[in-house]
Structures are given as structure tokens and as C-alpha cells.
Amino acid sequence: MKRKARILLVDDDVSLLKLLGLRLKSEGFAVTTAGSGAEALTWLEQERPDLVLSDLRMDGMDGLALFDRIQRQHVGLPVIIMTAHGSITDAITATRSGVFGFLTKPIDKEELRKTINQALAVSLPAVVDDWQQRVPTRSPIMIALLEQARRIAPLDISVLLTGPSGSGKALMAQALHDSSPRQDYPFISLNCGAMTEQLLESELFGHVNGAFSGATSDHPGVFISAAGGTVLLEDVGELSPALQGKLLQVLAQQQVRALGASQSATTDVRVLSSTNRDLVTAMEEGTFREDLFYRLNVMNLxxxxxxxxxxDIPLLARQALEQLKTRQQTQVTGFSPEALSMLAAANWPGNVRQLLNVVEQAVAMASVPVIGTQLLEGILADSREQFPTFNEARAEFERLYLHKILRMTDGNVSQAAGLAGRNRTDFYKLLSRHGIEAGAYKEKRKE
Structure with a gap:
């Protein structure tokens, strides 16, 4: 169901505020009123409307001063200015500063409706259904991406989600599933870079009792567990060549055989995958199968x-706060305007994931209802130290482990591979991945 457009109406004349508010509500808009610029900014800390309609001449903060604050703190939010003292000079000043429109009181009903609709055509995302709730955005880049995602969501095709770590690929995959005909069936996500090859093979394809070390019962694997639904293969670029081949076979034949099973089972799932690696380069280097790439990459987002x-930073921060408020008891009600400006100006190498982490820390540490700049300064300084992702931490462990085991074996690859429980070929691949030369340890030993 399409939601009503939200308008924030600002005027220090109480009677006109009430009268115009009723008129706008009768036109089908959701209206919130504020009797001053300061009150409007306080309201904007909690929720972002689609449009601000403000009087120009107000005590304290006038309409242009309010617009200036909105322009800095709520980028892209259109503002229409009204005044009973309209003049060419006022109109030129307002429109040159970026105000969307300028209306003279008494407000002409048709002119008001026309200007509001023109502003909303710019302000309201083209995606105004449930996608707006799943992936909130005001970014033209993201709005275009959501339009594309909404078009392909009902199609039963594979989609490859690419982008930097923490950019929201898993959230987009969930949105694709929720908007597809498979939405009433399971959505299962599996991180291909977070487990050993043997365990990953079992999680992907399943196993029968006794076919997997430590197993005490049968395990169907995600292609059977998600029957009728969607499987998301996260970090699909981390799949070993052997598992790439088995996955390709499952996708091509729509049949899966569990480890230790004598017969295959039919699969009925939609496969989404994600990666922050350049799979085109990986194909050129021979580390990712070209035929599998084209199976997974029917469409790319x-x-x-x-x-x-x-x-989107203030929007995402406010949404994260609202979600935290529903999950846990907290006295925090919002961010100060200066705090939101600080978030918008900060660097986010960890992308949306890092922003959400900062908001969660701020809520946990806040001792007052409104999160201010002083608290955020310390949290942002700590976050710049970049806590590693799981894959980064695993890679660092592997590197240190390989150095240690080569020192123990004086660079003897056969012995090192035996201690690591790997064959020589796999062990050499590990060394190559981390740029480690086994011969260097033999030379050091001779010295």
C-alpha cells in the first residue's frame, strides 16, 4: 500500500498553521506542524518528512535560516517558503539558495498543490512501497538500484550482489527474497568464507550419518533445507575450485547428492550470491570458474x-536508533543536529556496517536522552582503528600459523603440510595466497 507523503508545516501564526494543516490533510497528506524553526529542527531529529513548508517571516529563526540548517543536516530535503511579504528580492534570494519554491500569502490553492506535487516528485523515492522500509535511502544512486532490484525480484533468476564489505549486500538479498514469489518459503544465508572446506561442503550439499566427521545424524544441506525458497551464498568468491565444480553441477542439473548418499535429490531454490572480490579478475587469474560465474551472475546488483x-547517513543512523529502541530499553531519543552533521562528515571505510556499530555503541554508552558530538568523537576515534572482519582475522591467523609451522619444520613443506592436515598441493596454495616462501626458512636455519 502506498503511504501518504509526509509534510512538515512551519509557521508562528497558530491560526494559519491550523488552517493550512487541515487543508493539506484534506488533500491526503500526512501533516506535522511546528510553531517555530527551532521546534521544526527538534522534530526533524526524530523523523524525516518528504517536504518542509515554512513561513519566511518568523520570530527567532526565519524561513531562510531554517532552510540553511535543513540544507546542512538533511541533504536533499526540499523546502518551500511562504510569505505574506512576498517580493522579487525575497524570491530570488530563496530560489538561488536552493529553496525549491516560493509562495505568496494568501496561498492560492492550485498553486500550492502544484508546487507541492512538483517537490514531492523530486523528494519521494520512486520506490515508495515496502522497499522503502527494507532499504531506506534518499540517494539517487540507491534509488536507481532499488528500482532495478524491484524489477528483478519477482524473476526466478540468479543475482550476484557485489560491493565493498559492509555495504548492505545481505540486506538487499533479504529484500529480493521478501519481494519474490518465494517469500513464504525459507531464506537461508551461508558464508562461504567462514568455515573449512569439509564443513562448507556439508552445509552446502548435506551429508548422511557417518559421511562427515563428528556427525551423529543426517544433515540435508541448504539446497534441501531451503526448498521452495532462497539461498544466499555470501563471500562466494572464497569457494575452493573443488566446491565451485560441485556447486556448478548442482545449479546446472538442479540435483544435489549429499555426502555419503547413494541417490540425488531434486533442488528447488533461487540462488543469490555476494562478494566483495573482483570475480572478473579472479576468472582471469584462474581462481574462479567462468562457467560458474555466468550461472551466478545472470543479473548483477x-x-x-x-x-x-x-x-543516507543521517537517515540510516536514525533508523538504526529506532530499531535499537524497539529491541532494548534505552533512554536515548535521538541525535543532536551537530551529532548528525558529525556522522555525515565522518569517513566510513566499514560502510553501513560500521555506521550501525557506531550507533549501537553510542546508544549503549549514552547517559542523556540526546546523543551529542562529545560522545561520538570518542566512538568515531576508536572505530577508525578498524576492528577486522571475520575473513580478515582468519587470514591473519592463517598467515601467522603458516609462519609458525614452517619455523617448526625448518621449511620442509611435506612435514609442514602433514602437521597442518593438508596435502602438499593445498599447502602450496596457502603459501602462495599469503606470499610466503618456504625456502626462506631453510636459509635462515642454515645461518
Whole structure:
């Protein structure tokens, strides 16, 4: 169901505020009123409307001063200015500063409706259904991406989600599933870079009792567990060549055989996959199968880094706060305007995931209802130290482990591979991945 457009109406004349508010509500808009610029900014800390309609001449903060604050703190939010003292000078000043429209009181009903609709055509995302709730955005880049995603969501095709770590690929995959004919069936996500090859094979394709070390019962695997639904293969670029081949066979034949099973079972799932690696380069290097790539990449959705959509930062921060408020008891009600400006100006190498983490820390540490700049300064300084992702931490462990085991074996690859429980070929691949030369340890030993 299409929601009503939200308008924030600002005027220090109480009677006109009430009268115009009733008129706008009768036109089908959701209207919130504020009796001053300061009150409007307070309201904007909690929720973003689609349009601000403000009087020009107000005590304290006038309409242009309010617009200036909105322009800095709520990028892209259109503002229409009204005044009973209209003049060519006022109109030129307003429109040159970026105000969307300028209306003279008494407000002409048709002119008001026309100007509002023109502003909303720019302000309201083209995607105004449930997608707006799933993936909130004001970014033109993201709005275009959501339009594309909404078109392909009902299609039973494979989609490859690419983009930097933390950019929201898993959230987009969930949105694709929720908008597809498979939405009433399971959505199962599996991280291909977070487990050993043997365990990953079992999780992908399943096993029967006794076919997997430590197993005490049968395990169907995601292609059977998600029957009728969707499987998301996260970090699909981390699949070993052997598992790439088995996955390709499952996708091509729509049949899966569990480890230790004598017969295959039919699969009925939609496969989504994600990666922050350049799979085209990986194909050129021979580390990712070309035929599998084209099976997974029937359609590609590339998510932008957060720095490419800065207008979304305040929106995402406020939404994260609202979600935290529903999950846990907290006295925090919002961010100060200065705090939101600080978030918008910060660097986010960890993208949306890092922003959400900062908001969660701020809520946990806040001792007052409104999160201010002083608290955020410390949290942002700590976050710049970049806590590693799971894959980064695993890679660092592997590197240190390989150095240690080569020192123990004086660079003898056969012995090192035996201690690591790998064959020589796999062990050499590990060394190559981390740029480690086994011969260097033999030379050091001779010295």
C-alpha cells in the first residue's frame, strides 16, 4: 500500500498553521506542524518528512535560516517558503539558495498543490512501497538500484550482489527474497568464507550419518533445507575450485547428492550470491570458474560504498536508533543536529556496517536522552582503528600459523603440510595466497 507523503508545516501564526494543516490533510497528506524553526529542527531529529513548508517571516529563526540548517543536516530535503511579504528580492534570494519554491500569502490553492506535487516528485523515492522500509535511502544512486532490484525480484533468476564489505549486500538479498514469489518459503544465508572446506561442503550439499566427521545424524544441506525458497551464498568468491565444480553441477542439473548418499535429490531454490572480490579478475587469474560465474551472475546488483551516498547517513543512523529502541530499553531519543552533521562528515571505510556499530555503541554508552558530538568523537576515534572482519582475522591467523609451522619444520613443506592436515598441493596454495616462501626458512636455519 502506498503511504501518504509526509509534510512538515512551519509557521508562528497558530491560526494559519491550523488552517493550512487541515487543508493539506484534506488533500491526503500526512501533516506535522511546528510553531517555530527551532521546534521544526527538534522534530526533524526524530523523523524525516518528504517536504518542509515554512513561513519566511518568523520570530527567532526565519524561513531562510531554517532552510540553511535543513540544507546542512538533511541533504536533499526540499523546502518551500511562504510569505505574506512576498517580493522579487525575497524570491530570488530563496530560489538561488536552493529553496525549491516560493509562495505568496494568501496561498492560492492550485498553486500550492502544484508546487507541492512538483517537490514531492523530486523528494519521494520512486520506490515508495515496502522497499522503502527494507532499504531506506534518499540517494539517487540507491534509488536507481532499488528500482532495478524491484524489477528483478519477482524473476526466478540468479543475482550476484557485489560491493565493498559492509555495504548492505545481505540486506538487499533479504529484500529480493521478501519481494519474490518465494517469500513464504525459507531464506537461508551461508558464508562461504567462514568455515573449512569439509564443513562448507556439508552445509552446502548435506551429508548422511557417518559421511562427515563428528556427525551423529543426517544433515540435508541448504539446497534441501531451503526448498521452495532462497539461498544466499555470501563471500562466494572464497569457494575452493573443488566446491565451485560441485556447486556448478548442482545449479546446472538442479540435483544435489549429499555426502555419503547413494541417490540425488531434486533442488528447488533461487540462488543469490555476494562478494566483495573482483570475480572478473579472479576468472582471469584462474581462481574462479567462468562457467560458474555466468550461472551466478545472470543479473548483477552493485551496491555503493557509504561515501557515495552521504545523504543516507543521517537517515540510516536514525533508523538504526529506532530499531535499537524497539529491541532494548534505552533512554536515548535521538541525535543532536551537530551529532548528525558529525556522522555525515565522518569517513566510513566499514560502510553501513560500521555506521550501525557506531550507533549501537553510542546508544549503549549514552547517559542523556540526546546523543551529542562529545560522545561520538570518542566512538568515531576508536572505530577508525578498524576492528577486522571475520575473513580478515582468519587470514591473519592463517598467515601467522603458516609462519609458525614452517619455523617448526625448518621449511620442509611435506612435514609442514602433514602437521597442518593438508596435502602438499593445498599447502602450496596457502603459501602462495599469503606470499610466503618456504625456502626462506631453510636459509635462515642454515645461518
Amino acid at each position: 552493485q551496491l555503493p560504498a557509504l561515501e557515495q551516498r552521504p545523504e
